[in-house]
Every structure is written in C-alpha cells, then in structure tokens.
Amino acid sequence: DAKTTQPPSMDCAEGRAANLPCNHSTISGNEYVYWYRQIHSQGPQYIIHGLKNNETNEMASLIITEDRKSSTLILPHATLRDTAVYYCIVRGTQGGSEKLVFGKGTKLTVNP
Amino acid sequence: DTGVSQDPRHKITKRGQNVTFRCDPISEHNRLYWYRQTLGQGPEFLTYFQNEAQLEKSRLLSDRFSAERPKGSFSTLEIQRTEQGDSAMYLCASSLEARQYFGPGTRLTVT
Numbered sequence: 141d142a143k144t145t146q147p148p149s150m151d152c153a154e155g156r157a158a159n160l161p162c163n164h165s166t167i168s169g170n171e172y173v174y175w176y177r178q179i180h181s182q183g184p185q186y187i188i189h190g191l192k193n194n195e196t197n198e199m200a201s202l203i204i205t206e207d208r209k210s211s212t213l214i215l216p217h218a219t220l221r222d223t224a225v226y227y228c229i230v231r232g233t234q235g236g237s238e239k240l241v242f243g244k245g246t247k248l249t250v251n252p
Numbered sequence: 253d254t255g256v257s258q259d260p261r262h263k264i265t266k267r268g269q270n271v272t273f274r275c276d277p278i279s280e281h282n283r284l285y286w287y288r289q290t291l292g293q294g295p296e297f298l299t300y301f302q303n304e305a306q307l308e309k310s311r312l313l314s315d316r317f318s319a320e321r322p323k324g325s326f327s328t329l330e331i332q333r334t335e336q337g338d339s340a341m342y343l344c345a346s347s348l349e350a351r352q353y354f355g356p357g358t359r360l361t362v363t
Contacts, residue, residue, distance in 0.1 A: 172350070174350075182357075183254070183343050183354030183357050184345075184352075185254075185354070186351050238300050238307070239308065240287075240295070242294030242295045243294055244292075
C-alpha cells in the first residue's frame, strides 16, 4: 500500500503557483520523498525528490516539514501543460525494495 | 522522450492468446522495472531486474506472466492465455540510481 495521502484533485489558475500537499506520517529516517507526474496517456515523469532539506530544480520546489511527516510540491508558475496527475511517493534507498509504490495521486487541472 | 522505448505501443488481442511486449531501457541503466496501470489507478509494480537477474516479483505477477532480461539489456514481458482483466497499460522504467525513467507504455486490450 502507498505510504502517502494526497487530495484527489486540485485546480490552479494559469500563471499562479500550484501547491500540492502530501502527508507521509509514517515515513522512516532513511526514506526519501519523490514526486512524479503523469500527463494523460504518457508514462510517469520524475519531478524532484528530497530527504529532509528543501529542494529546488528547474521544474519545481519541494518543501518538507521539519518532522518530515508532510511535504508540498510547488510549481511556481503553472501552465496548461502542467495539467497532470501528481504522485507523491515515499521510498527507501538502503537495502529496501527498488520499486515505486504509487497511490492514486492528485489530479491537477490548470485553468486558463 | 526519456530514452526508454516500448514496443508495441498498442496491442489488441483476443482472450486466450499470448502476447509479448518489449522494453529497451537507457543503455547504461542496469535496473529495469515493469509496472501495470489500469484506468483511474496509479501504476502497480510487477517486477524488477538488476542487470539480467530478476530480483523482485509482485504477487500480481501470476504464473501466466513471465519477464526476462537476457544479457541485461532489453527486457520482454510475456502474458500467456490472456484474460480480459489483463487489459491495462504496461509501463517499463529503467534507472542507474534512484530516479526511474519511464517509457511511453504498451496499452493492451483483451477482447
């Protein structure tokens, strides 16, 4: 089972920031938070991942709370092409399974 | 385009037939994964290879399913005696480290 909880859907206006929340209250010390997204009829696409510090790349920012029980993915200036299902995944990297366990994700709709 | 390719992109088959899908990972990636995705659900893990060794299999992978990765390069996923419940998108991903790169998927329809 997925170790994360996400809202099923969110809306955002084009050009505004999209803030997607994720709860992972049972995360353990060696587990990372990953975000992927899936645009309709395509394979999932990696966005960003982090352990405990906030991370930023060319696509998004990831804010992880100090207790690591939740995180927020921020798309700073959402465009129509950001409409997709966003998956928050918790995954260990030391001796654990290599697989990604996807939940149902958040369906983000960016409106013009 | 992530560099992971899958063939075919679409497959329609009749119940009871066998089907085989191919995945070509990014060339230097030693890890390869298969996932299955049904409508409205997130992808579900099926199996994982490191080089040519199949290291993990999901309980979803019944005895009608078999996957191979000869020589640690491309991989094939075969489904024997297909059932309507096998209709899904079959996704392949590859990685060198933690980040997985997904292919476009093969959509299987069993009639």
